[in-house]
Amino acid sequence: EEIVVEGVTLKEDLAVIALNGVSNQAGLAARIFAVLGQNHILVDDIVQNIYDEGKLANISFSTNASDAPAAQNLCQQLARDMGFDGVSIDKGVSKISAIGVGMRTHTGAASTMFDALAKAEINIKNISTSEIVISCIVSNVDGARALRSIHDAFGLDKIEPRSNQI
Amino acid sequence: EEIVVEGVTLKEDLAVIALNGVSNQAGLAARIFAVLGQNHILVDDIVQNIYDEGKLANISFSTNASDAPAAQNLCQQLARDMGFDGVSIDKGVSKISAIGVGMRTHTGAASTMFDALAKAEINIKNISTSEIVISCIVSNVDGARALRSIHDAFGLDKIEPRSNQI
Numbered sequence: 001e002e003i004v005v006e007g008v009t010l011k012e013d014l015a016v017i018a019l020n021g022v023s024n025q026a027g028l029a030a031r032i033f034a035v036l037g038q039n040h041i042l043v044d045d046i047v048q049n050i051y052d053e054g055k056l057a058n059i060s061f062s063t064n065a066s067d068a069p070a071a072q073n074l075c076q077q078l079a080r081d082m083g084f085d086g087v088s089i090d091k092g093v094s095k096i097s098a099i100g101v102g103m104r105t106h107t108g109a110a111s112t113m114f115d116a117l118a119k120a121e122i123n124i125k126n127i128s129t130s131e132i133v134i135s136c137i138v139s140n141v142d143g144a145r146a147l148r149s150i151h152d153a154f155g156l157d158k159i160e161p162r163s164n165q166i
Numbered sequence: 167e168e169i170v171v172e173g174v175t176l177k178e179d180l181a182v183i184a185l186n187g188v189s190n191q192a193g194l195a196a197r198i199f200a201v202l203g204q205n206h207i208l209v210d211d212i213v214q215n216i217y218d219e220g221k222l223a224n225i226s227f228s229t230n231a232s233d234a235p236a237a238q239n240l241c242q243q244l245a246r247d248m249g250f251d252g253v254s255i256d257k258g259v260s261k262i263s264a265i266g267v268g269m270r271t272h273t274g275a276a277s278t279m280f281d282a283l284a285k286a287e288i289n290i291k292n293i294s295t296s297e298i299v300i301s302c303i304v305s306n307v308d309g310a311r312a313l314r315s316i317h318d319a320f321g322l323d324k325i326e327p328r329s330n331q332i
């Protein structure tokens with residue numbers, strides 16, 4: 001089906017915090033994000049995968065660089081209280097997003113985007129999608145180059161290099 | 167900041183396939199999704215987390231129930247060719263999405279959504295977001311109840327129980 005990617009955006013100077021080995025039981029994500037919300041941590045995107053035959057989960061979220069230390073401390077406290085493995089932090093990252101209308105199945109758009117990054121030898125750290133967005137977390141140093149590569153791969157004329165409009 | 171969730175949708179009869187222990191090196195996501203694309207697998211959402219000090223990645227994607235067996239076979243072949251740990255599949259799942267405009271930071275909306283599911287004792291298997299969507303994967307048996315709980319939690323008047331419009 002036709003890939004209808006209309007724009008690419010870059011959001012720089014983020015950090016990704018990962019909570020590893022969270023027990024896959026109802027109510028735990030609610031507790032974690034209630035604590036972050038009460039402490040006014042800005043959460044950008046959230047991704048969660050399950051593993052170990054569905055017993056455990058890894059939850060990551062992106063936040064801006066300035067909120068990252070407070071967010072990390074809160075999550076480390078939660079790790080102690082809730083008994084999960086631990087918290088890791090990836091600083092100095094950017095989020096690159098391809099935005100399209102009618103991207104109801106992602107396979108074509110995802111292949112094109114990931115292939116553009118692969119050819120540019122840019123490593124993809126996290127991926128999160130919705131029906132109209134495919135977002136990849138990359139290192140800050142790769143951001144501008146990722147933006148150009150993906151923009152070219154989708155044959156777009158205009159770049160919105162740092163747009164908050166979506 | 168104000169939570170502006172405008173609708174909740176439910177997409178049923180999906181499967182989530184997880185590729186575990188993929189080496190966190192440039193080019194691998196591109197290869198995986200190129201193979202899926204060439205084989206016409208419908209990919210709905212994609213999530214990727216990294217772990218083990220950034221050395222490894224878990225990548226999951228949702229597909230419809232009918233594409234799941236073919237997708238699983240392809241991924242098992244990729245696991246052998248690319249040497250990652252393995253492939254797991256979670257069948258009989260649904261995706262529930264809260265959609266909002268101006269949900270620029272997710273913390274408030276995410277807390278409300280996860281809390282609604284927690285109170286309904288519904289387990290959240292996967293999470294994926296973009297600026298305007300928060301999606302949770304739950305079991306098919308929990309889908310309708312999840313929809314009602316989240317709809318109520320956000321004080322919405324209309325439900326779009328099975329909508330593909332976003």
Ligand SMILES: C[C@@H](O)[C@H](N)C(=O)O
Nearest residue numbers: 026027028029057290
């Ligand atoms: C891991 C966490 O998301 C858990 N499954 C929950 O529902 O809260």
Ligand SMILES: C[C@@H](O)[C@H](N)C(=O)O
Nearest residue numbers: 124192193194195223
């Ligand atoms: C794991 C996979 O996403 C890898 N990091 C890549 O860039 O392709």
